[in-house]
Amino acid sequence: MLLSDGGGYQDRSFRVVSVVGMGGVGKTTLAQLVFNDKRVGAHFRARLWVCVSDSFDVMKLTRDILKQLLGRSCELQELSSLQQLLRKELAGKMFLLVLDDVWDVSQECWDALWVSLLDGAKGSRVLLTTRNESVSRASGAMDMYPLGCLSDDDCWSLFAQRAFYGSSMDDYQHLVRTGREIVRKCRGLPLTVKMLAGLLFGEFSLDRWEDILRSDLWELPEGKDYILPALKLSYYHLPSHVKPCFAYCAVFPKGYKFVRDELVFLWMVQGYVKPDTIIGSGSECFNCLLRRSFFQPSGDGRFLMHDLIRDLALSNRGGECSSLEGDATSSNSSRKARHLWFQDTEDQGTLLSCGSTSDYFSPHLRTCFLIGHSRVFPDAGRGQSLSQRLGDTFQSMSNLRALHLCGWEVAELPDSLGNLKLLRYLSIRHMVKLIRLPETLGNLLYLQTLEILDCFDLEELPNSLKHLVDLRHLILGMPRYSYSLQRMPCGIGRLTQLQTLPRFVVGEGNCAAGIEELTNLCNLRGELVINVRSLSSWVNVVGSKRNELNVLRYKNFITSLDLEFYDDGVVNCRDPSLSASIRHAEEFMEIIQPNMGIRKLVIHGYMGSRFPKWMADPFYSRLQSICLDSCRNCRRLPALGWLRFLKHLEVRFMDELRCAGHEFWDDGTPSGPLFPVLEQLHLYCLPELEGLLVGSALRTAFPHLHLLHIQDCQKLKHIKLGHLASLRELHVAGCDDLTELNFREMSISVGLQPDVVGPVNIPHIDTLRLEFCQKLNFPSARQWLPPSLQRFEITGSPLLEEWARRHLDA
Numbered sequence: 059m060l061l062s063d064g065g066g067y068q069d070r071s072f073r074v075v076s077v078v079g080m081g082g083v084g085k086t087t088l089a090q091l092v093f094n095d096k097r098v099g100a101h102f103r104a105r106l107w108v109c110v111s112d113s114f115d116v117m118k119l120t121r122d123i124l125k126q127l128l129g130r131s132c133e134l135q136e137l138s139s140l141q142q143l144l145r146k147e148l149a150g151k152m153f154l155l156v157l158d159d160v161w162d163v164s165q166e167c168w169d170a171l172w173v174s175l176l177d178g179a180k181g182s183r184v185l186l187t188t189r190n191e192s193v194s195r196a197s198g199a200m201d202m203y204p205l206g207c208l209s210d211d212d213c214w215s216l217f218a219q220r221a222f223y224g225s226s227m228d229d230y231q232h233l234v235r236t237g238r239e240i241v242r243k244c245r246g247l248p249l250t251v252k253m254l255a256g257l258l259f260g261e262f263s264l265d266r267w268e269d270i271l272r273s274d275l276w277e278l279p280e281g282k283d284y285i286l287p288a289l290k291l292s293y294y295h296l297p298s299h300v301k302p303c304f305a306y307c308a309v310f311p312k313g314y315k316f317v318r319d320e321l322v323f324l325w326m327v328q329g330y331v332k333p334d335t336i337i338g339s340g341s342e343c344f345n346c347l348l349r350r351s352f353f354q355p356s357g358d359g360r361f362l363m364h365d366l367i368r369d370l371a372l373s374n375r376g377g378e379c380s381s382l383e384g385d386a387t388s389s390n391s392s393r394k395a396r397h398l399w400f401q402d403t404e405d406q407g408t409l410l411s412c413g414s415t416s417d418y419f420s421p422h423l424r425t426c427f428l429i430g431h432s433r434v435f436p437d438a439g440r441g442q443s444l445s446q447r448l449g450d451t452f453q454s455m456s457n458l459r460a461l462h463l464c465g466w467e468v469a470e471l472p473d474s475l476g477n478l479k480l481l482r483y484l485s486i487r488h489m490v491k492l493i494r495l496p497e498t499l500g501n502l503l504y505l506q507t508l509e510i511l512d513c514f515d516l517e518e519l520p521n522s523l524k525h526l527v528d529l530r531h532l533i534l535g536m537p538r539y540s541y542s543l544q545r546m547p548c549g550i551g552r553l554t555q556l557q558t559l560p561r562f563v564v565g566e567g568n569c570a571a572g573i574e575e576l577t578n579l580c581n582l583r584g585e586l587v588i589n590v591r592s593l594s595s596w597v598n599v600v601g602s603k604r605n606e607l608n609v610l611r612y613k614n615f616i617t618s619l620d621l622e623f624y625d626d627g628v629v630n631c632r633d634p635s636l637s638a639s640i641r642h643a644e645e646f647m648e649i650i651q652p653n654m655g656i657r658k659l660v661i662h663g664y665m666g667s668r669f670p671k672w673m674a675d676p677f678y679s680r681l682q683s684i685c686l687d688s689c690r691n692c693r694r695l696p697a698l699g700w701l702r703f704l705k706h707l708e709v710r711f712m713d714e715l716r717c718a719g720h721e722f723w724d725d726g727t728p729s730g731p732l733f734p735v736l737e738q739l740h741l742y743c744l745p746e747l748e749g750l751l752v753g754s755a756l757r758t759a760f761p762h763l764h765l766l767h768i769q770d771c772q773k774l775k776h777i778k779l780g781h782l783a784s785l786r787e788l789h790v791a792g793c794d795d796l797t798e799l800n801f802r803e804m805s806i807s808v809g810l811q812p813d814v815v816g817p818v819n820i821p822h823i824d825t826l827r828l829e830f831c832q833k834l835n836f837p838s839a840r841q842w843l844p845p846s847l848q849r850f851e852i853t854g855s856p857l858l859e860e861w862a863r864r865h866l867d868a
Contacts, residue, residue, distance in 0.1 A: 061101050072153075072175055072182035076194035079205035081366050082249035082286065085187035088205065089156050090357060092185065102182070104153040109313035111365070112161040116170045120144055123155065123174075131488070137170070144174040152179040157186040159313065159365065160193050168197050207246025214241050216248060220255035225262075236267045243276055243288065249351070249364060250288035256350030257292050270295070289370050292350060301374070303330045303343045304352055307363060308371035308379040309397040309425060315360040318344055320485070323507045323531065327459045327482035328424065397425040419454040426458055430466040449474040459483065469493045469515075476501035485509040493517050500525040511535035517544055521569060524549030531558040544570075544591060551575030560585050566592035573650070576609045583615030585658075588650070590623045593642045610652045619652045623663035640666055640691065648672070655680050662687040667714075669696040676700040687711060699732035699759070707733075710742035719751030732759040739763060743770045750777045760784075768793060785820045791829035799834060822846050830854040836861045 077085045092098060093107060108122045120140045124132045127147045134140050155175070175184070188194055194202050208216070217237060218227055227234070237258075244250040258267060273294075276287050296304060303325050310316060322340035325331040331340040347353050353361045363371070372379060380395035398419070419426065428451070449472030455461075460483040463471075469491050476498025482505060486492070492513045500522020508529060510516065523529075524547060532553070534543065545565025556579050564573050573588070610616060623643065644666040651672040652659070657680055659673075669689075672678070674697035683706040684698065690713040698704060709715070718741075739760070741747070750768075762784050768774065770792040790796070823844050828834060828851070835857040836843075843850075850866075852858045 061097065070172065070176065070198075071178050071180045072155075072184055073201070074184045074186065074197050074199040075201045075203070076197065076199040077185070077187045077203045077205055078191050078194050079189065080207075080247075081189055082247040082364065083205050083207060084248045085189075085205055086158055086364075087248070089158060089185060089187050093154070093156055094357065098154065101152070102154040103151045103179075104148070105156075106153065107156045107158065109158045109362075110160045111312040114160065114163045114167050116167055119157075119171060120174055141170075141174040145177045148175060148182075149177040150179055151182075153182045155182075155184045157184065160186050160188045160197075161190070163193055163196060165196055172198075208248060208251070209246065210238070210242055213244055213246060213248075213251050214238055217241050217251050217255045220252060221258045223259060230262055232264055233262065233267055236264065236271055240267070240271050243271075247286070247288075249366065250286055252351040253292040254288055257295055259349060286366065289366060292352070293370055293374065296350070297346065299330070299339075300343050300346050302328075304347055305371050305374045306330065306379075306397065308368065308375045309381075309399055309427070310363070310368070311381055311399055311401070312365055312368055313362065315356045315358070315362050317360055320509075321361075323483055323509075324425065324460055327506060394420075394422075396422055398423055399427045399429070401427075401429040419451055421454070421456050423455045423458055425460040425462075426455060427462040427464070428466070429462075429464045444468050445470060445472050448472055452478060456480075461485070462487070464488050467491050471496055473498045475499065478502065479504070481505055483507045483509075485511070486513060487511040489513050491515055495520050497522045499523065502526065503528065505529055507531040507533070509533040509535070515542055517542055519543075519547050521547045521549070523547045524552050527553060528555060529553050530555050532556060533558055534561040543589070546571040546575070549575075551578045554578055555581065557581050557583055561587045561589060563589045563591060564593075566594045573609055573646070574607055577607060580613060581615070582613050583617075585618040585620070586610075586616050587620040587622060590621070590646070593639070593646060607649045609650055612653060614653045614655055616653060617656060618658040618660075619656055620658075620660040621647075621650065621662065621664065623665060644668060644670070654678060657681060658683045660685040660687065661689060664689040665691055667691045667693065669694075674698070674700065676702070679703055682706065684708070685710075690714065702734055704733060705735055705737045707736060707738070708740040708742070709744065710740070712744055714746060715744050716746050717749045717751065718747065719749065731761050733763070735762050736760055737762055738765040738767075740765075740767045741769070741771060742767075744774075745770075745772055747771045748773050748775050750774070765789075782820045783822065785823050787825040787827075788820075788823060789825075789827040789829075790831060790834075791827070793831050794833065796831055797833045797835060799828075799836065820844060824848040827851045828853070828855055828858055831858070832856065834858055836865075 077088060079085050093105060099105065104127065106123055106126045108119055108126075110119065117137050117140065120137065121132055124140065124144055124147065127144075132140065132143065134143060153175075175182070184197075186194070186197060186199070191202070214237070217240075221237065222230065240254060240258075241251060244254065254270070258270065261267070270291065273291055276291065293301070293304070306325065306328060307316075307321070318341075322331060322344060325340060325343065331343065344353070348361070352367055353363060356362050375397075377394055378396045379399075380397070381399045382401070400419075428448075444466060445468045448466065448468070452472065452474045455478065458478050458481055461478065461481060462483075462485040464485075464487040466489055468489065470493065471486075473496045475496055479501065481502050484502070484505060484507070486495075486509065488511070490513065493515050494517060497520045499520050503526065505526050506528055508526070508531070510533065512535060543561075543563050545567065546563050548569050548571050550571045551574075559579065559582055562571075562573075562576060564570075570592075576582075610619070643664065647664065647666060647670040651670065654677050656678065659681060661669075662685075666689075669686075669692060679702050681701050682703055684701075684704065685708040686692075686695070687708075688711040690711065692712055693714045693716065695709065695715070695718055698707065709718070741750070760782060763782055764784050764786040766782075766785060766787070767789045768777070768791070769789070772792065772794045774793045775795050790799075821844065824846055826847055826849070830853065832855065834855055852862055
């Protein structure tokens with residue numbers, strides 16, 4: 059249906075295929091399997107997935123499709139403009155669009171959506187999943203696939219696979235009969251089978267299985283909420299401390315994708331998870347719900363709930379959760395809610411500008427999601443700005459514990475934010491014009507989590523941040539190498555409870571925190587990016603104190619360190635006027651030495667002429683990934699060959715690097731193989747690199763290297779890497795001076811002929827890609843190629859292309 063050459067319907071270039079079946083039968087799972095299939099990925103140039111649910115908003119759907127195509131949100135306001143842009147982006151492209159969980163839709167809505175897709179290439183497909191055949195017919199679907207329930211045998215196979223995971227069913231034959239009877243009660247629905255299997259996973263007591271089989275909940279009618287008895291049974295048997303965590307998830311709308319840590323933080327501030335054990339008990343609760351299929355992975359690192367599961371959560375919240383999306387008649391229910399999801403309509407500001415904010419936001423609220431759009435807020439008729447209206451809203455929620463702001467286009471948040479004295483969780487996302495936060499933020503003394511994501515213009519954090527001594531998680535999610543945030547506020551070193559601080563900016567000025575403020579933050583864990591905008595604060599540290607600093611060395615929970623330098627435009631170490639700046643950078647790198655257990659290291663923009671000594675220390679045995687990027691003044695690589703667990707090495711944009719070879723073992727004699735477990739080696743944009751050698755260790759280096767990628771090294775003359783017994787893929791591109799590639803001794807060189815034609819040194823290579831190597835040529839014999847080769851690509855290399863025409867079959 060999807061990969062066939064069949065055309066579209068009437069004058070359409072695309073064909074609509076539908077999967078129809080009752081809730082919980084596996085429509086979305088089937089669509090995901092198709093969507094992620096390699097053949098489908100190779101066939102369609104663009105693959106797009108949109109969760110529709112029970113609100114078919116053509117403008118929202120068009121925005122969602124464009125966001126996936128463009129990789130960013132679209133700020134166009136009119137539907138016609140959005141449609142025109144979508145047609146332009148899809149023009150000539152073969153696309154697959156999945157519309158998941160479609161409910162009742164009028165013919166006019168379908169027509170309005172289809173008009174945006176007409177310029178796609180012939181053979182494009184739209185795959186929709188729905189519970190209603192009439193929806194399929196109204197969409198004009200030419201192929202309808204009715205998805206029925208599973209047979210008892212298939213259900214049992216699925217159940218046994220999950221319930222006995224990690225164990226042998228042969229050891230528990232006494233459970234089989236009872237298990238099969240439980241499965242028959244699931245009525246062939248995979249969702250209920252998976253949930254009950256998750257419930258009984260690791261439970262091998264026959265009495266426990268009999269209790270599930272004989273439960274009175276099987277006899278309950280589904281009722282008008284359509285909650286299947288099996289789902290109620292799964293909820294009933296959840297551990298008591300997990301039930302409120304699950305029921306809280308009813309605050310999310312259908313189809314919402316959440317991140318594990320985000321949800322655990324929210325549980326924490328509601329008192330469901332103790333703050334001091336968030337890593338333990340919070341993750342345990344989440345894993346319990348995931349294992350029992352209350353949550354399911356969305357495929358992009360996030361998670362979601364099936365509609366039926368969300369309905370189950372909603373039924374157990376007793377009206378505590380409410381969703382408000384442009385419907386003023388819902389204000390009564392929202393005033394009774396303790397957890398509110400407020401999402402503005404396409405006419406931004408409709409709800410906030412209608413009547414008093416107290417009509418929607420009551421003092422009883424404990425959680426509030428305020429979701430807006432990236433557009434100017436219209437005048438409310440009383441001369442109030444969006445910031446003022448948000449301020450009035452905050453005044454109405456005096457007992458709030460968790461606040462999530464997203465998409466509001468304001469430069470500053472109102473001072474009244476500081477009146478939310480009980481706030482423990484504050485998330486600010488996608489507010490693209492936000493420049494600063496109010497100083498009153500320092501009044502939120504109970505705040506435990508402050509999350510700021512994709513606020514591209516944010517320049518600084520308030521100086522009052524130092525008063526938030528209970529803060530545990532300060533999450534600054536900026537684009538990589540973002541230039542907006544200029545400094546961290548002075549005094550941030552007082553926040554000794556901090557566990558999460560993914561970005562630290564070393565700025566300049568009296569109000570900027572210096573690198574030494576990291577010293578007392580002993581509980582930091584996970585990833586840390588240090589953005590060095592200025593070394594002026596470092597220069598002002600007295601020399602004797604510099605040597606005493608151990609900024610990161612004893613922070614044993616940090617697993618990833620990314621050092622980004624943007625200081626003073628230092629780009630040429632040969633300029634005498636810059637020697638002091640280069641020396642300060644080198645001193646800075648020495649004291650930034652991380653703990654011995656670090657696993658990932660990235661250095662970007664380092665202006666020193668040499669790398670620090672600690673990088674060559676073999677005791678950094680846990681380092682698995684290193685990236686050296688834009689270290690333009692360094693002429694030598696550190697002795698990385700000693701690192702026993704290094705698997706990924708990337709070197710790029712090093713303007714002064716001329717040879718990579720003997721420094722890998724620091725001019726000594728290696729006692730064992732160099733780079734013993736390295737799997738990938740990437741060399742990019744090294745304009746002066748002339749040779750890649752591994753000297754006397756030729757036969758003992760890179761025993762597990764399976765990918766070698768060399769690109770834009772214009773002066774590269776020779777490569778000798780020894781016997782690469784594990785190499786699977788070799789990619790060479792943009793190396794103008796290379797003239798020969800010799801697999802017999804694995805030497806790529808300028809005019810170098812093999813002395814002896816011996817055994818092939820890369821016996822397992824299956825992929826060879828050669829691009830834009832103008833002088834590179836092969837010997838005349840076709841048999842010279844490795845026999846294991848399966849994929850051979852030549853692009854922009856005229857001598858090789860001529861060789862291929864003479865020696866290779868079409």
